[in-house]
Amino acid sequence: MSDATQTPPPPADERIKDISPLRQALIRPELGGMVGTVAVFTFFLLFAFDSGMFNAQGVMNWSVVSAQFMIIAVGACLLMIAGEFDLSVGSMIGFAGMAIAIFSVTLGWPTWMAIIVTFIMCCSIGALNGFIVIRTGLPSFIVTLAFLFILRGFTIYFPQKLERKTIIGGIADAAEGDWLAPIFGGKIGQGLFQWLGDMGVIDVFERGTRQGQPVVDGIPMLIVWAIGLVIFGHLLLTRTRFGNWIFAAGGDAEAARNSGVPVNRVKVLMFMFTAFCATVFATCQVMEFGSAGADRGLLKEFEAIIAVVIGGALLTGGYGSVIGAALGALIFGVVQQGLFFAGVESSLFRVFLGVILLGAVILNTYIRRMITGER
Amino acid sequence: MKTMLKSAALGAALVAAPMSAYADGHETLSYVLVSHAPDSDSWWNTIKNGIALAGDQMGVSVEYRNPPTGDLADMARIIEQAAAAGPNGIITTLSDPDVLSGPIRAAVDAGIDVIIMNSGTPDQARAVGALMYVGQPEYDAGYAAGLRAKGDGVGSFLCVNHYISSPSSTERCQGFADGLGVDLANQMIDSGQDPAEIKNKVLAYLSANPETDAILTLGPTSADPTLLALDDNGMAGDIYFGTFDLGENIVQGIKDGVINWGIDQQPFLQAYLPVVVMANYHRYGVLPGNNINSGPGFVTADGLEKVEEFAGEYR
Amino acid sequence: MNSRTEHAPIIQMKNIEKHFGAVIALAGVSIDVYPGECHCLLGDNGAGKSTFIKTMSGVHKPTKGEIVFDGTPMNFDAPRDAMEAGIATVHQHLAMIPLMSVSRNFFMGNEPVKKRFGIPFLDKDKADTVTMQEMRKMGINLRGPDQAVGTLSGGERQTVAISRAVYFGAKVLILDEPTSALGVRQTSNVLATIDKVRKQGVAVVFITHNVRHALAVGDRFTVLNRGQTLGTAQRGQITPDELQDMMAGGQELATLDDALGGTV
Numbered sequence: 001m002s003d004a005t006q007t008p009p010p011p012a013d014e015r016i017k018d019i020s021p022l023r024q025a026l027i028r029p030e031l032g033g034m035v036g037t038v039a040v041f042t043f044f045l046l047f048a049f050d051s052g053m054f055n056a057q058g059v060m061n062w063s064v065v066s067a068q069f070m071i072i073a074v075g076a077c078l079l080m081i082a083g084e085f086d087l088s089v090g091s092m093i094g095f096a097g098m099a100i101a102i103f104s105v106t107l108g109w110p111t112w113m114a115i116i117v118t119f120i121m122c123c124s125i126g127a128l129n130g131f132i133v134i135r136t137g138l139p140s141f142i143v144t145l146a147f148l149f150i151l152r153g154f155t156i157y158f159p160q161k162l163e164r165k166t167i168i169g170g171i172a173d174a175a176e177g178d179w180l181a182p183i184f185g186g187k188i189g190q191g192l193f194q195w196l197g198d199m200g201v202i203d204v205f206e207r208g209t210r211q212g213q214p215v216v217d218g219i220p221m222l223i224v225w226a227i228g229l230v231i232f233g234h235l236l237l238t239r240t241r242f243g244n245w246i247f248a249a250g251g252d253a254e255a256a257r258n259s260g261v262p263v264n265r266v267k268v269l270m271f272m273f274t275a276f277c278a279t280v281f282a283t284c285q286v287m288e289f290g291s292a293g294a295d296r297g298l299l300k301e302f303e304a305i306i307a308v309v310i311g312g313a314l315l316t317g318g319y320g321s322v323i324g325a326a327l328g329a330l331i332f333g334v335v336q337q338g339l340f341f342a343g344v345e346s347s348l349f350r351v352f353l354g355v356i357l358l359g360a361v362i363l364n365t366y367i368r369r370m371i372t373g374e375r
Numbered sequence: 376m377k378t379m380l381k382s383a384a385l386g387a388a389l390v391a392a393p394m395s396a397y398a399d400g401h402e403t404l405s406y407v408l409v410s411h412a413p414d415s416d417s418w419w420n421t422i423k424n425g426i427a428l429a430g431d432q433m434g435v436s437v438e439y440r441n442p443p444t445g446d447l448a449d450m451a452r453i454i455e456q457a458a459a460a461g462p463n464g465i466i467t468t469l470s471d472p473d474v475l476s477g478p479i480r481a482a483v484d485a486g487i488d489v490i491i492m493n494s495g496t497p498d499q500a501r502a503v504g505a506l507m508y509v510g511q512p513e514y515d516a517g518y519a520a521g522l523r524a525k526g527d528g529v530g531s532f533l534c535v536n537h538y539i540s541s542p543s544s545t546e547r548c549q550g551f552a553d554g555l556g557v558d559l560a561n562q563m564i565d566s567g568q569d570p571a572e573i574k575n576k577v578l579a580y581l582s583a584n585p586e587t588d589a590i591l592t593l594g595p596t597s598a599d600p601t602l603l604a605l606d607d608n609g610m611a612g613d614i615y616f617g618t619f620d621l622g623e624n625i626v627q628g629i630k631d632g633v634i635n636w637g638i639d640q641q642p643f644l645q646a647y648l649p650v651v652v653m654a655n656y657h658r659y660g661v662l663p664g665n666n667i668n669s670g671p672g673f674v675t676a677d678g679l680e681k682v683e684e685f686a687g688e689y690r
Numbered sequence: 691m692n693s694r695t696e697h698a699p700i701i702q703m704k705n706i707e708k709h710f711g712a713v714i715a716l717a718g719v720s721i722d723v724y725p726g727e728c729h730c731l732l733g734d735n736g737a738g739k740s741t742f743i744k745t746m747s748g749v750h751k752p753t754k755g756e757i758v759f760d761g762t763p764m765n766f767d768a769p770r771d772a773m774e775a776g777i778a779t780v781h782q783h784l785a786m787i788p789l790m791s792v793s794r795n796f797f798m799g800n801e802p803v804k805k806r807f808g809i810p811f812l813d814k815d816k817a818d819t820v821t822m823q824e825m826r827k828m829g830i831n832l833r834g835p836d837q838a839v840g841t842l843s844g845g846e847r848q849t850v851a852i853s854r855a856v857y858f859g860a861k862v863l864i865l866d867e868p869t870s871a872l873g874v875r876q877t878s879n880v881l882a883t884i885d886k887v888r889k890q891g892v893a894v895v896f897i898t899h900n901v902r903h904a905l906a907v908g909d910r911f912t913v914l915n916r917g918q919t920l921g922t923a924q925r926g927q928i929t930p931d932e933l934q935d936m937m938a939g940g941q942e943l944a945t946l947d948d949a950l951g952g953t954v
Contacts, residue, residue, distance in 0.1 A: 057459035057485075065452050156539060156565060164549075164559075166540045167447075169473035208484035208504060215485055239811045241801035244790075248798050251787030258785035260770065260799035285448050291473030295540030298444040318789040337456050346440045347414065372789050372838040 029312040029320060029371075032364040033327030036310060036356065040331050044338040053341035056202035056216040066333025067226035068281060069307050070326050074233040075277030076304035077325035081237065082270040083250030083317030084133060084140040086126075088147035089278045089304055093297025095151040096122050096282035098159060101168035101292035104175065106159075111171075112180035119279050125151070126275025130268035140271075148301070156294040172290030184225070184280070185287025187218030222284040226326075229277060233322035246270065250317030306353070307332050310360040312367070319368065331356065404435040404657055406650060407457040409467040411494065411541065413445030415568055417687075418594050418620055418642065422493075424688055425646025426466075433654040445540070447471050451478045458482035463657055466649040469495030469503070470541050479503045488656070490649040493642070494543045497666045506662065509648050511640035511670035517547040519671055520617055520638055521554015524589055527635070529555060529615050532589040533580055534563040537573060537597040544593050547619060551591050566597055574600035578608055589615035595622030595687075602628050621674060626686045629676055639682075640670030643689045698761060700725050700893045701746070701777070701862050706755035708741055715741040717917040718755070723862060728884055728894040730904040732937050733914035739897050742914065743864050746895070747779045748772030760861070778860035780851045780868060788840030792832055793821035795839050796854050824853045828883055845876025849883045856887055863887060864895045869903050881907050901933045913937055 044053060052058045072089055079086055096118050103114035129147055133140045159168050175181035197204045197214025204214050237243040248256035249266045256263050278297075286292045311328030313320025335356060339349050408426050412419045423439050430437040440457065442449035447470060455478045457465050465482055469475055469491045476499075483489050483504035491500035492509045500508035524532070532555065534548035545563070552559035564580055566573040577600070581587060590605075592598035598618040602625075605611035611633045618625055619638045628634035648667055656662045674682055682690050699722035708716040716738050723729045733739045744750045746757070748766030757764045759775055766772045769779075786795050797817045804813035818835035825832050828849050830842075839847060848868045855863055865884070869877045884907050888894050898904050904911060905925075912922040913936040920936050 052460040055459065057455075061452065061456045061459045064455075160539075165542055165545055167471050167473070167542050169471070172473075203485070205481075205484040206486040208480070210481075210484050215481070235811075239814070241803055241810070241812055244794055244798060244801050244812065247790050247794065248787055251789045255785040255787055256798065258769075258779075258781060260773070289448060289451060289474040289477065291471060293447055293471060293474070293540055295444075295446055296448055298446050314789070318787060337452070340440060340453065340456050341460050343438065346438075349443070372840040 029364075029367070030324040030327060031312070031367050032360050033311045033321075033324040033331065035363065036331045036360050037327050040334050040338070040356075044334065044342065048338055048342040051341040051343070053338060056196075056214070058341065060216045062334050062337040063223060064220060065337050066330045067220075067223040068285075069303060069329035069332050070226040071222070071229055071277050071281045071284075072300060072304040073307040073311070073325040073329040074229045074322055075274035076301075077308045077311065077313055077320055077322050078233055078237060078246060079270045079274045080305070080308055080313050080315070081250045081317060081320045082246045082267055083253060084130075084267055084270065085144060085305070086129065086271060086274045087141065087144040087301045088125075088129065088151055089274060090297040090300035090302075091148045091151035091155065092122060092125070092275055092278035093282045093285070093300055094155040094292075094294060095125075096279040097286045097292035097296050098155045098168065098294065100283060100286050101171055102158060102162060105168055105170045106162050108174075111175040111178035115180050115184070115283055118283070119276070122275045122279040123272045126272040127268055129275070130271030133271070134264045134267060152294075159292075159294065166294040167291055168293075169291035171286050171292065175287060181287050182221070184221055184283040186221050188221065188224060190218040193217050220284075220288065222288070225280055225284060229280070230322060230326045233325075237322055242266070247318055250319075252318070303332065306357055309364075310357060312360075312364045314368065319372070328360070331360075404433075404464075404654055405462045406430075406435060406437045406464045406466060406653060407460075407462050408437060408439050408492075408646065408649075409450060409453050409457060409465065410439070410441045411445060411447060411450050411468045411470040412441050413568070414441065414443050416445075416538075416594075416596060418596065418622070420687065421642045421689060422646040425643045426650055428689075429647045429650035429654075433651060435650065435654050437650055445538070447474045451475055454478040454482060458485055458487055462487065464488040464490065464653040466490045466492055466646075466653070468493045469499050470543055472499050472502070476503045479505070488653060490653060492645040492649055493640075494541070500666070506656070507652070508666040509645050509652075509669055511638075511668060513543040514546040514550040516619070516638055516640065516671040517550025518554040519550075520591070520619075520636075520673075521551040521556075523554075523636070523673070524551070524615065524617060525555050527615060529589040531557065531584075531587055532562055532591055532615075533577070533584070533587050534559070535566050535573065535577060535590065535592045535597040535601055536563050537566045537568055537593060539565040547593055548591065568596060570600040570603075573597055574604045574607075577601050577604040581608060581610065581614075587614070589617065592616075592618040594618070594620040595625060598622065598628070598634070599624045602633060605633060621682060621686055621690055623686045626674075626679060626683050629674065630679055630683070632676065635675070637674045638670065639672045639674045639690070641672065641690075642669070644669040697724055697726075699723060699758075700760055702756075702758040703742075703746060704756040704758065706742065706745055706752045706757075708738075708745055708750060709753045715917055716745070716752075719914065719917070719919045720755075721912050721919065721922060723893045723895055725861070725893050726888055726891045727909040728888050728896055728907050730908035730911045731895060731897045731914065732899060732901065732904055732911060732933065734899060734937055737914040737937075738917040739914055740866070741917075743779065743866060743895065743897060746772070746862075747777055747864055776859055776861035777864065778855035778858070778862070779864040779866065780848065780855060781866050786839050786847050786851055789838060791836045791838055792825065792842070792850060793817045793835035796821045796824070796850065796857075800858055820857070824857055825850070828853050828886065829879075843876055844872050845879040848872075848880045852880075852883050852887060856890065856892055860892060862893045862895065864897070866897050867899075868896075869898060869900065877903060899937065901930050901937070904933070905930055 099118040099121060100114045103109045103117060104111045129144055132143050156166060159166055193214045193216055196202050202214050202216055205211050237246060245261045245266045248261045249263045253263045307328035308325045310331055311321060311324030313325060335352055336349060339352060410419055426437040426439060440453050442453060451474050454467060458481060465487055467479060479489055480503050489505040490507055490509060491505045495508060496512055497508045536544050536548060538544045548563045549559055564576055566576050590601060592601050616634045617636050618634055621637050621639055625634060625637050629637055652663060702722040704720050705718045706716055707718055719742055731739055741750060745752050748769045748771050802813040802816045803810040821835045822832060830846050830849055868880050884894055884896060909925050910922055911928060911933060913920045
């Protein structure tokens with residue numbers, strides 16, 4: 001019986017088939033996102049290689065767009081796994097940006113204070129979302145839909161009332177010399193990129209005030225935030241007790257409560273985290289562009305949810321992956337910008353998006369059934 | 376003969392786009408037009424037709440791009456993307472200099488020629504390093520319209536703003552109010568883009584403020600439902616009605632006497648001229664010495680024939 | 691008399707009454723449960739079984755009566771108190787999440803942590819090892835600790851829930867109709883699990899309305915009817931027919947029983 005150690009004891013139920021280690025390694029929530037990422041990059045490498053999509057500027061372009069999606073996708077992903085939605089993410093982006101603008105430009109506060117107060121305010125609104133959902137037992141879909149309108153309304157009303165316009169600029173000037181602003185709007189690695197430019201690895205500006213500088217002069221903090229949030233979200237979800245509670249709260253709130261999981265606290269915290277992510281997005285945006293507009297973030301909530309779903313999360317909660325959501329965001333960003341590079345008529349973007357969404361969701365459903373034995 | 380062709384092509388390539396020298400020596404000029412308009416804004420169809428026609432006539436390729444939701448931050452990314460793809464020129468609107476001047480400036484510095492069209496001002500265009508500005512200064516157009524309405528005896532008005540988040544829309548209303556010499560205050564409503572919503576908001580405003588003298592709409596998106604609203608409440612032809620821009624229904628409204636005038640900024644020219652100007656600049660190095668004002672022109676019931684024929688297509 | 695009665699009972703419910711407004715759900719029910727025994731609680735629907743075990747597990751407070759746990763009178767304010775004292779309930783609707791892995795389910799709410807760089811991370815290795823080990827003890831061979839609970843059969847899920855409760859120190863295990871929705875074979879698996887748990891010295895309160903399931907593992911049997919107990923019987927002192935009659939409320943259904951040819 002030398003092979004006794006190798007053959008596992010017979011399964012308790014012979015209807016459960018053994019799965020080969022390779023297949024088991026492949027089958028994970030992120031698989032759909034991985035396949036999609038490979039497919040999308042293959043497609044654009046074939047059809048848009050010479051278009052500038054893969055030079056320094058092009059890479060930076062789709063990276064930044066993907067990073068934007070990632071930031072809000074991480075929040076949306078954890079919240080969705082905890083069994084809730086937040087449709088107010090897009091409005092929250094507009095609202096947070098406008099709040100920073102009003103505080104720092106109209107009211108003349110120092111930028112760091114404007115940013116911190118905005119973060120506190122937005123996370124409180126996230127908590128309020130969560131409390132209403134928990135106290136009333138209403139679907140978060142409806143509660144946050146209400147906040148979608150409420151926040152968007154304020155975002156138009158306040159600047160209109162205070163400044164008689166719907167876009168407030170001058171934030172960049174106000175943030176000059178501020179210690180906190182560069183954490184959101186700055187860039188890192190300028191030295192490296194200057195060197196790369198000098199070496200001729202990346203193009204340099206040919207004229208103007210920035211002549212001789214590389215066309216890509218650093219990695220925007222937006223990307224650093226995106227990577228940071230993805231790592232944080234992934235560790236939180238898979239490597240901590242709290243992560244287990246997130247899964248449990250979304251999988252079956254009643255069962256989780258019976259096992260002593262503080263479901264309400266988990267959900268409220270996840271609403272706050274989603275709001276936090278939206279505020280990070282907004283802060284990076286206003287610091288980069290120097291203005292806040294009433295139309296910022298329109299429909300971003302759906303883009304976040306789409307990225308999360310492409311990444312393999314289950315709309316009904318309890319299942320998903322932050323890495324998957326990040327890949328979903330990458331796919332989204334690369335497709336959105338890549339179609340421009342490939343010269344595809346831009347109105348067809350939605351067609352491609354729909355096809356990818358459908359493909360990813362079908363693949364993910366199949367994978368999930370394999371993992372969980374759903375029927 | 377052969378060498379002549381060759382040197383001509385080479386010359387063109389040198390003049391045209393130092394960025395993109397094509398290996399085979401044959402030069403296809405490529406341009407990108409970036410607008411700020413959401414997909415739902417039908418007015419931009421004229422722009423699409425304008426660049427298509429100019430592209431055909433000049434033998435260049437022109438692509439149209441826009442942020443699907445009208446989010447200007449997304450538009451900034453599209454300009455960055457266009458710059459990365461390295462076309463010969465970019466034609467873009469400048470609806471928010473704070474957001475867009477960075478990416479436009481970077482494109483200019485990277486060696487791509489830029490013409491500002493539609494939104495923005497000649498000053499802003501110069502500031503970002505653009506070749507020129509083609510369009511209708513919004514505040515001035517609103518102001519001129521306000522003066523005209525004042526001359527017709529208007530004292531109060533309703534501005535139906537279907538694109539409140541764009542500063543240029545608000546400038547039109549503000550200019551009109553200043554032209555009339557009244558305070559804009561609550562005379563502007565945020566109508567949204569949905570026709571049924573716009574219609575109902577206009578009806579609600581007019582029944583709450585029946586003494587309103589005039590209505591100003593900012594384009595077909597707000598004008599078409601407003602026409603229906605006036606049909607509904609019987610004020611059609613009675614209330615003073617002016618609108619920015621033209622469209623099929625607006626032209627019909629002018630013909631029927633419901634709309635007193637339409638301000639034609641001639642979008643066709645805003646799309647067509649930059650392509651022609653750029654192609655000639657890149658081929659022969661010639662460039663007009665000044666900005667081009669495509670509007671404002673007031674279209675009234677007189678001389679509607681051509682407008683009617685091409686409304687929604689080239690007018 | 692069997693040897694178990696020589697120990698002190700782990701939990702005693704004395705004359706428990708529970709009123710919901712004008713409705714008297716329990717009218718003085720007394721039972722005691724000894725470590726290492728399987729005490730079956732039988733009764734028809736509406737007999738008060740659920741109210742009774744909810745009182746025992748701290749969900750309801752008794753209107754009258756006393757709960758003595760391990761020799762001391764207890765007053766549970768919340769299920770949490772009862773849980774901490776060592777009274778675990780495995781519900782009809784399981785506290786199991788099908789989408790989550792067995793090991794994550796096993797430690798749900800009690801996750802082991804290991805500090806790294808001062809941050810308490812989930813100790814996944816420990817969770818996985820313990821889960822595999824405990825499952826093997828109960829005769830369930832998992833494909834791996836990451837196998838989702840959704841892939842297990844109903845009986846196996848019950849077993850996971852039971853072994854989880856025992857692992858986390860339950861002294862009294864209340865099983866609320868664990869076999870009601872199971873097939874024959876899975877039922878026998880669950881009954882085997884109950885037997886194993888009992889042998890570890892845990893007191894099992896097994897609620898069922900299936901006489902045959904009760905007789906298969908029960909040491910003692912208490913029948914509830916209309917909020918009252920009809921007495922507790924030792925194994926071997928009562929026949930299945932007598933139990934069935936008591937549950938049905940005596941005479942009235944005896945004839946029906948005959949009419950059905952004893953098939954109930």
